[in-house]
Amino acid sequence: xxxxxxxxxxxxxxxxxxxxxxxxxxxVAGILxxxxxxxxxxxxxxxxxxxxWLRQGAQLASGAAVLGLITLVVAxxxxxxxxxxxxxxxxxxxxxxxxxxxxxxxxxQSVPPIHDITTxxxxxxxxxxxxxxxxxxxxxxxxxxxxxxxxxQAAYPKLKPIIIDMPMAxxxxxxxxxxxxxxxxxxxxxxxxxxxxxxxxxxxxKDDVAIRMTETETGVRVDMRSASRVGKSDLGTNxxxxxxxLEDLAKR
Numbered sequence: 001x002x003x004x005x006x007x008x009x010x011x012x013x014x015x016x017x018x019x020x021x022x023x024x025x026x027x028v029a030g031i032l033x034x035x036x037x038x039x040x041x042x043x044x045x046x047x048x049x050x051x052x053w054l055r056q057g058a059q060l061a062s063g064a065a066v067l068g069l070i071t072l073v074v075a076x077x078x079x080x081x082x083x084x085x086x087x088x089x090x091x092x093x094x095x096x097x098x099x100x101x102x103x104x105x106x107x108x109q110s111v112p113p114i115h116d117i118t119t120x121x122x123x124x125x126x127x128x129x130x131x132x133x134x135x136x137x138x139x140x141x142x143x144x145x146x147x148x149x150x151x152x153q154a155a156y157p158k159l160k161p162i163i164i165d166m167p168m169a170x171x172x173x174x175x176x177x178x179x180x181x182x183x184x185x186x187x188x189x190x191x192x193x194x195x196x197x198x199x200x201x202x203x204x205x206k207d208d209v210a211i212r213m214t215e216t217e218t219g220v221r222v223d224m225r226s227a228s229r230v231g232k233s234d235l236g237t238n239x240x241x242x243x244x245x246l247e248d249l250a251k252r
Contacts, residue, residue, distance in 0.1 A: 015075040015083035022067035022090040025060050026097075032057035033097065041204030047230065050203070058098055065094040107235050112151035115139060117238040118225035119161040119246075121149035125210035125225040129188025129195045134208060137229035156239045162246045163219045168192065171213055171220040174252040178245060184209065198226075198241065205230060207238060209245075222246065 032053045040050040071087030116139070118124040124143040127134055134141040152159070164171055168191075175194055179186060184196040187208075194211040210225045224246060226238035 015071055015078065015080045018067050018071045019075070019083040019086040019090070022064045022071060022087065025064035025067065026090050026093060029057045029060035029064060029094075030097065032060065033101070037202035037204070041202075054101065058101060061094045061097050065091050068094065104235060108233055111233065111236040111239075112155050113233040114144070114148050114151050115228040115231055115234040115238065116144055116148055116225070117152055117156070117159070117227070117234075117242060118143065118223070119159060119242065120212075120223045120225075121152065125193065125212040125223055127195060127208060127210055127225075127227075128193075130197065130208045130210075133187075133197075133206075134227075134229060137206070139227065139229050139231070143225070152239075155236075156243075159239055159242060161221050161223045162250050163216065163221050164250060165219040168213060168215055168220055171222065175211055175213070175222070175249060178249050178252065179209075182245075200237075207234070207241070209241070222249065 036045075036050040036053040036057070039045045039053070040047055045053075068087040068090030072084050072091065073087075075081070075084035075087060121143075127141055131141050164174075166174070172189075172192070172194070176186065176189075179194065179196050182198065184198045187195045187197060189195070192213045194209075196209045196211075198207045198209060199205070200207070206229045208227050208229065212223045214221045214223070224242045226241045228234045228238060
């Protein structure tokens, strides 16, 4: 007769096997999802491939979550607490991993599929210094037109130009300082315009910005345009960029 200390563990090796399979899937999923952006930014893969990595990573993470839950339930019933703990940790980690992609998906569904936003839809600030760079990119140089304006107005009705009470030279200096504080790369300036490029952190997407200032009786009117070089939808990034920039500029 086997002694109590030498008796086989309840459930044999299966709780450990499913627990570590979940861990392995989780690690591979993490590598794919975390590496998709930097690999594209380093020009090691194409944009379509990076999105494939994200999708495959999410699928593997879902598989890891299933294994984690199975391990948690089975090991808990068998009172195998270590595998149960591993299963719980895998499941919790998967939830944290897919939270951001899920938020991005929800955001994409809540905003219009446009990528060129401006405070002046009738006469948008033009890209001149950045025209050549934008011509090499998939998205257009010129403002898309009435349909984009209609969708923007419906989604971002509060996005308007601002009036700042200072001389033109001071307004231009304040705008340049605000741009530099954000780490944007200034591509060109004139007496009343500034063009710059903002680079996103994860994927390194290039979004171009054009700022135009006009003297009025009440101060300097600041119009702004922000447009992505790639992608049909910007997930609301350009509208948010304009809103935050103008709010910060108004405080200077």
